[in-house]
Amino acid sequence: MASKKFTRKIDKMNDKVCYRLVHKYYLWKEGVTKKLVDMQLIRLLSKRFFYLFILLFRFNKYPRKVQYMMPKDFAKRLLGLYHFHKAGIPRKLRSYPSLVFPVFEAPEVTIIIAVFNQWQFTYNCLKSILEHTGDIPYHIVVVDDGSADETASCLQHCENITVIRNEQNIGFLRSCNKAAGGVRSKYICFLNNDTMVSQRWLYHMVNVFKLHDDAGVVGAKLLYPYGLLQEAGGLVNATGEPANYGRWTDPREYQYNYLRETDYCSGACILIQTQDFLTLKGFNEQYAPAYYEDTDLCFAARFRLGKKVFYQPLAEVVHFEGISSGKRAEKGNVKNYQLHNAKTFVNTWKSYFNRFSDSNLFDNQVDKFSRNRKRILIIEGFLPSYDKDSGSRRVYELIKIFFSLDLEVYFMPEFGGAVEPYYSELVTRGVRVFYEQQYLKSKQEMLREILPVIDYAWVARPHSNEAHASLIKEQKNIVWIYDTVDLHFLRLERSLAYDQSQHITKKDIDVLKEKELALSREADVTVVVTPFEKNILIKAGTKHVKVIPNIHPVKKGTAFPSFEEREGLCFIGGYEHLPNVDAVLWLVKEIMPLVWTQAPGIKLALLGSHPPPEVLALRSDLIAVPGYIHDVSSYFNNSRLFVAPLRYGAGMKGKIGHAMEYGLPAVATDIGVEGMGLEVNRDIAVANTAETFAAEILDLYSNRERWMNIARHSVETIRRYSPEVVQGLVKELIMGVAKQ
Known part of the structure; x- marks a missing residue:
């Protein structure tokens, strides 16, 4: 080690x-x-x-x-010069293999590429699109702006793309506008021919629009071929001077890896809704032939359409800068228009430059659009795998609530790194994720950088609070919120009482208990998921305790399958949580044999991630153990009953609420329904022995009237845990501690 x-x-x-x-x-x-x-x-x-x-x-x-x-x-x-290397300069070949692009019946994105000579770069760009754009339906339009090299002849060997040929060179701007006039897809992506896209680049850009209704323009992270950052969004200071943020720095650094509102994004790779582009009448032709048309478009999207411009760090694009126009403005080259168009841009937009910041320093412009928002830092064990366990689902729903309360959200996982798809979804939602492996710094070093700007530290579980409490308390402006998730000592006490052969002693549990209680007294606010656990802490001397339960979105307007259309039983739970393993072993070995004696054909599905060998060994003709399934709705919609025979544990059981979201009647134990305030025989059936549990399964499985009654009340009762209701509780908590 x-x-x-x-x-x-x-x-x-x-x-x-x-x-x-x-x-x-x-x-x-x-x-x-x-x-x-x-x-x-x-x-x-x-x-x-x-x-x-x-x-x-x-x-x-x-x-x-x-x-x-x-x-x-x-x-x-x-010498270390290849350490960040991304791509070599494309070489001219004697012949180029044909490129056959897929045909989509209804392309979602039209990719417009305006080209002038430099065929080897255009080919390299097209090839990268073909290799890395399989998850979004797209169509490519190449505008050949009067090329004099082999571009025209070679484009004939690219199948299923549209080629527009300009007999005379009309410039980048007018070529793009010309192509955009015939677009019928929802989005247009403008892409330079001297670029090379990476895996899922277009998916990540489109996803910003799907998660942010107010998105106007989305730009990519541009990298130099030697691996350093070229642009993480563009900034404009109070005098109208532009700058590429992060130029020639390390693209892995935290400040370049969160979704950010920005002033503009380079036209080398930007995405916009077609209707918005047409409403703005395309790129403004006063900037023809090129330069500042992208900056002007972004300002128009923000100040004329009332939409936002986002930099998407997940969409990585290598840009071989200056291949066609040169890298510096010189007499006779296209780059020279940059100087003239800079004045046009300033004259057009000068009244808007200082609306968010009156500083001429670019570092002061980075987060100017979110400057007045409060910031909350979440520290959890892992990124929330919301489709695998209820604790993660609760955190994921809390993140959405924090955004709805206009908070900036930071997230540090204690373990693991950018686990997909959870990392990408958090980043695209706007969460600022930072983790040890990426940024080459320890957690303590990262926290020392981040904590000075944080207003609320929402730290989950005792070990994380113990590890970081001293750093958090150094910052007098931070409100420290200790989220217990569940009372660990209570769960272990019940586990030991149930099974004396556990690998933990009463002394170990007492030490943990004292630690948890001390943390709850020390934190500004302690959060629990049930009123039952709140009472335990209050009796132990904790003054500020709030209940923030599991969160269950209500499926509005959903018609669930009827009693007659359903069959079988299901259970769900992450099997790294030992109470779930114990529950299914008890279910299969002691409860189901009693059920099968009277109803031998009933099948059982044991859903959940990471099933251990003892659970996998339960498979049979009647028992399915499918392992992790991303979308379990088919099981919840088609099973007749949900079963949760939990014999020990603590906190609120997300699996019960999950079943209730679908109007799926459940049979559970007292431990299973603890803290939810459910009414027995109205909202749920409860049993605590193998015999009574089996009897409840058999009765509810065959009693249509009782089943319908519980199904109806399940959907009604779970509304008390909807995001809208819990948002009110979180808002009350945040506002309350802010006043203390």
Whole structure:
């Protein structure tokens, strides 16, 4: 373990040195700095070779893929210059393989690419689209703006795309407007031909519109081919001067990896709704032939349509900048229009520049659109896998509530990294996720950077609160909210009382109990999920306790299948939670044999993630153990009963509420329904022995009238845990602690 920690530390230090080498070299190569060789470079190279020497004798696997390469490339790798490498410059080929694009009956996005010569870059761009855009229906329109090279002839070998040929060069802006006039898809994506897209790039951009009704324009994260950041959205200061945020820095840094409102995004890759583009009459032709048309479009979307401009970090696009127009404004090249159009832009929009910030410093412009919002930091064990366990689902619903209360949401998982699809969905919703593996910093280092801007720290479970309480308390402006999720000591006390052979002693539980109670007294507010647990804490001397229960969205206007259309039983639970394993073993070994004696054909589905060997061994002709299923609605809609024979545990059981969302009558134990305020035989059936549990299953399974009564009341009762109701509780909590 010590050797792994040591090599991980060396990996981080080596990574930082490589970044500094790449940064220094390319700033010199781009002409930003004149001096390359100096003492700093010598020190960096010395560190690089020292770390490489250590890594040759590492005790565990090197984290990066080792590849064979040409001597020149090997030398760059040795110097650290390939550490962030994304793509090589496309080379001209004697012949180019044909590209056959898919045909979609109703494309959601039209990708418009205006090109002028440079066929090898256009081909590289088209090939990357074909390889990385399989999850969104799209169609490509290429506007050949009078190319004189092989572009026209080679485009004939690209199947299922539309090619528009301009006999004379009319420029980027007019070519895009010309192509957009015939678009029928919901969205238009403008993409430069000197780009190379990455996996799911278009999906992530479209998803911003689907999760944010007020989205007007969405732009991508642009990277240089050597791996440094080119743009994480564009900023405009109070005098109208623009800048590409993050240029030539490390694209993995936290500040470049959350969805952010921004002033503009580069037209190298932007997405807009077709109707909005047409309403604005396309790119403003006063900027023809090119430059500032993208900035002007973003300002028009915000200030004329009342919509927002978003930078989407998940959509990564390599941009070979300046291939057609040059990198610097010089007499005779297209880039020279940048200087003229800058004045036009300022004159058009000067009354809007200081509406959100009157600063000329670009660092002050980054979060100007959210400056007046309060900020809440959530610390949890993992990213919320909302389709796998009820605790995660509660956190996920709380995040949506925090946004509805106009809070900026930060999230730090204690363990794991960017687990998909949960990471991408959180980022696209606007959550600022930061985690140890990505940012090459410890959790303590990251928290020291983030906490000064945080207003509320919502920290779940005792171990996280114990680990970070001292740092949180250093910030006098932060309200510390301790979310117990459930009282761990109570769950373990019940577990030990149920089974004396547990690998935990009464003394261990007492130590944990004292720790939990001390934290609850120390925090500004302690959150529990049931009134039962609230009373326990109040009796133990905790003053500020709030109940924030599980959250169950109501399925409005849904017609559920009838009694006659359903059959079988189902259970759901994450099997890493031991009470769920115990429940299904008791169900199958003691309860179901009694049921099958009188109703031998009833089938049982044991749903849930991570089933252990003892659960998998229960499979039979009557018992299905499908493992993790993303969408379990078919089971809840088609089963006649839900069963939850929990014999120990604590907190509110999300599985019961989940069944009630679907109007699915349930049989549970007293432990299962604890804290929900359910009325027995009205909202649910309750039994606590194998015999009575089996009897309830048999009666409710065959008694249509009783089944209909519980099904109807289930849907009515679960409304008390709807997002709208819980939002009121959260708002009361937030406003209450803000006044203390």
